[in-house]
Amino acid sequence: MAEYWNISPGLEAKAKAFLSAKPEADVNLDFEIGVKDFVNAGKGSAEVKNVLKRLGVDPVVLRRIAVASYEAEINVTAHSNGGIMHSYVYADLVYIRFEDKGPGIADIEQAMVPGWSTADELVREMGFGAGLGLPNIQKNSDLLHIESVAGGSTTLEIIIYYA
Amino acid sequence: MILKEIVTLLEADVLTSNADLDKEVPCAFASDLISDILMCTKEPTLLLTGLTNPQVIRLSDMIDLLGIVFVRGKVPPAELVQMAEERNLVLISTKLTMYRSSGILYNTGLRSCKI
Numbered sequence: 001m002a003e004y005w006n007i008s009p010g011l012e013a014k015a016k017a018f019l020s021a022k023p024e025a026d027v028n029l030d031f032e033i034g035v036k037d038f039v040n041a042g043k044g045s046a047e048v049k050n051v052l053k054r055l056g057v058d059p060v061v062l063r064r065i066a067v068a069s070y071e072a073e074i075n076v077t078a079h080s081n082g083g084i085m086h087s088y089v090y091a092d093l094v095y096i097r098f099e100d101k102g103p104g105i106a107d108i109e110q111a112m113v114p115g116w117s118t119a120d121e122l123v124r125e126m127g128f129g130a131g132l133g134l135p136n137i138q139k140n141s142d143l144l145h146i147e148s149v150a151g152g153s154t155t156l157e158i159i160i161y162y163a
Numbered sequence: 164m165i166l167k168e169i170v171t172l173l174e175a176d177v178l179t180s181n182a183d184l185d186k187e188v189p190c191a192f193a194s195d196l197i198s199d200i201l202m203c204t205k206e207p208t209l210l211l212t213g214l215t216n217p218q219v220i221r222l223s224d225m226i227d228l229l230g231i232v233f234v235r236g237k238v239p240p241a242e243l244v245q246m247a248e249e250r251n252l253v254l255i256s257t258k259l260t261m262y263r264s265s266g267i268l269y270n271t272g273l274r275s276c277k278i
Contacts, residue, residue, distance in 0.1 A: 038216065038217070038218055039217060041218065041221070042218065042221035042224060042225070043221075045224070045225060046221070046224035046225070049224065049225065059227070060204065060205065063204040063205075063225065063226050063227065064204055066224070066225035066226070067201045067204055067225055067226065070201070070221075070225045071198065071201065074197075074218075126197075126214070126216050126218055127195055127196055127197040127212075127214045127216070127218065127219070128196075128197050128198070128218075130196040130197070130198040130199060131198075132196075132198035132199065132201075133198055136198055136201055136202070140204065
């Protein structure tokens, strides 16, 4: 199993404490993500953004959350055998976990390199496959954690604080 | 610059029926790569693109797009126009290329959006 962590400086202890406690969320939304389903891809992220907008989260933070979540949703759509997006909304943060059914990321460090992509022709024709998905998720989130089993499933978790 | 001026400068057609062309546009961004466009998280922006699939409209659910200009004569399918109308998003189509459209707007004072 391969693993990747990135946490914004100063938030390491707080974010890891949250992950080990995982308290009950105020709002919990789950979305199924279909294989290459580019008609519905992004609906989950849009829905989470709407919930957070109603809570009064700052527009710039909202866009960061939406972009990180959308890129991850697209990754599952474009590269996996389908999966689920679990979203948990709290008073001070949003925690989103993507779980797919494989086929796993062969080399996570390589996948983090801007411009590197395994996207196929169909995905590229739609404007994806720039190789910026994971870097964009990292740039916009306070915590990014990826766990992947070669030939098996991948879990990607993000946490973003509202302030 | 307001949308109406942009439509005139690009000799463009407005595709959405409920378009508010008096909307002020402070800046623009041009790309055919979705991850590139998603770098515009700092301010509302006008998008110039050659992409005409539904994910382009979905982008406006994530970042704040003031409108989309489809370049080099591309016209999106009807369901995409409907998706845009549901979101009050203005769609414009120009025969000019992305390079030429961007050049005209930039020279007229429309700045690049902050990324």
